[in-house]
Amino acid sequence: MKKIKISLFLIIFVSILFSKNALQAETIENISENDFKFEVIYRIENILPEELTKEVENKLQHWSLKAPQNNKFFITSIDIKKNNWGVLSATTLDLDQIKNAQDYLDSTNTFLVLVVLINNEWKVSYPSDNELQEILNNIPDSELDPSLKDILFINNPIIPSSKILLMTDQLYSNYKFPWSYINDWKWTGSYPTAGWHDPSNNSLDFQTYDAEVPTAGQSALAASNGVIAYKCSDFIRVTVTVGGQNEEWQLAHFNATGLSSLQNITQGQTLGSVLTDPSNPPPGGCGYGSGAHLHMNFPTKPFIIDNIEYTQDDIHSGEALHSTNGCVPPSSENWIITTDCTLTGSHTAPANVTVQNNSLLTIESNANLNIDFINYKLEVIHNSGVLIKNGGKIE
Numbered sequence: 001m002k003k004i005k006i007s008l009f010l011i012i013f014v015s016i017l018f019s020k021n022a023l024q025a026e027t028i029e030n031i032s033e034n035d036f037k038f039e040v041i042y043r044i045e046n047i048l049p050e051e052l053t054k055e056v057e058n059k060l061q062h063w064s065l066k067a068p069q070n071n072k073f074f075i076t077s078i079d080i081k082k083n084n085w086g087v088l089s090a091t092t093l094d095l096d097q098i099k100n101a102q103d104y105l106d107s108t109n110t111f112l113v114l115v116v117l118i119n120n121e122w123k124v125s126y127p128s129d130n131e132l133q134e135i136l137n138n139i140p141d142s143e144l145d146p147s148l149k150d151i152l153f154i155n156n157p158i159i160p161s162s163k164i165l166l167m168t169d170q171l172y173s174n175y176k177f178p179w180s181y182i183n184d185w186k187w188t189g190s191y192p193t194a195g196w197h198d199p200s201n202n203s204l205d206f207q208t209y210d211a212e213v214p215t216a217g218q219s220a221l222a223a224s225n226g227v228i229a230y231k232c233s234d235f236i237r238v239t240v241t242v243g244g245q246n247e248e249w250q251l252a253h254f255n256a257t258g259l260s261s262l263q264n265i266t267q268g269q270t271l272g273s274v275l276t277d278p279s280n281p282p283p284g285g286c287g288y289g290s291g292a293h294l295h296m297n298f299p300t301k302p303f304i305i306d307n308i309e310y311t312q313d314d315i316h317s318g319e320a321l322h323s324t325n326g327c328v329p330p331s332s333e334n335w336i337i338t339t340d341c342t343l344t345g346s347h348t349a350p351a352n353v354t355v356q357n358n359s360l361l362t363i364e365s366n367a368n369l370n371i372d373f374i375n376y377k378l379e380v381i382h383n384s385g386v387l388i389k390n391g392g393k394i395e
Helices: 002-029 050-060 095-099 132-137 146-154
Strands: 039-042 072-081 085-091 110-118 121-125 185-188 203-208 219-221 226-232 235-242 245-252 270-273 294-297 303-305 308-310 335-337 341-343 346-348 353-355 360-363 368-370 378-380 385-388
Touching (some): 039 050, 110 132, 121 132, 146 226, 146 235
Parallel strands (some): 346 368, 353 378, 360 385
Antiparallel strands (some): 072 085
């Protein structure tokens, strides 16, 4: 009789164990909507195929990193490349949390979702997911550079911005303010008190210096070369690589709808225009602010940009801040320079170049300005000038 009872117990135990494993497998492979613990909300028009939308929702149920606040993910941009792969920008903060000054610049609150069509089936992954490498292997290197795969997905773990503050050395030394050299700007007081936004981040706000020059509508320019590691309709994170190491700067409160995640940008490139009302961004926004301004997050403290150093205590309150950014020839017609302009990199003038209005054109070391002197001319009007630094050229 004991043998029969033991046999029955073993059968029942094995059956229960099998049922439990089967249930776990079903949960992992095929979660029903009724079992979803996380909700996925699109802040923009969802242009994804229905099967991909479902796969994104299923995949995010297995999220193993920092849990989204209120159990909601928000999709802020969709960039599909050549119809067979792409990236979605996602955030874990809802608008009320952003309005309450929770840090939408903190990289733990934003991430990229990678989607790839493999054998007519959509696959979805994200940083730290165990299927990420397989999906990356199915994206041709010609479409996504291997270095970007490594920088943005493999060796770029999602870490709090407070940990980033442990960096003490600025990697890239030639950052420029994200506005044109034509108009000076100034640092302006920021929430909750004047100064850095708070002791735990590196953010400052800027507005035009002259009250008669409106900040709204001014062009936001790239502070450096880099790749957009994340974007919303009003905000970007840019990764800069120097000597195999990476650092990141961020820019907010401008119209970024013309940009895409994983896009390469160049210093001085126009990224968009400053929003009139940062509390009401275009669909897909992930920021919040009051009054037109640019909000920049620096990689480190202290930080040097356009030869101005920002430290914990010195933020140059009220000073006129001159940018050397955007000093490039126009795409067509004459280039007329009416204020001090510092040229970096190699550029070709499309027609005549005129330096006037007591301004100085500086050609930095290793910079090059090409002018077709057979058909056009370089003219320097009274009290203006051209300074060519060692290694710079005009030819």
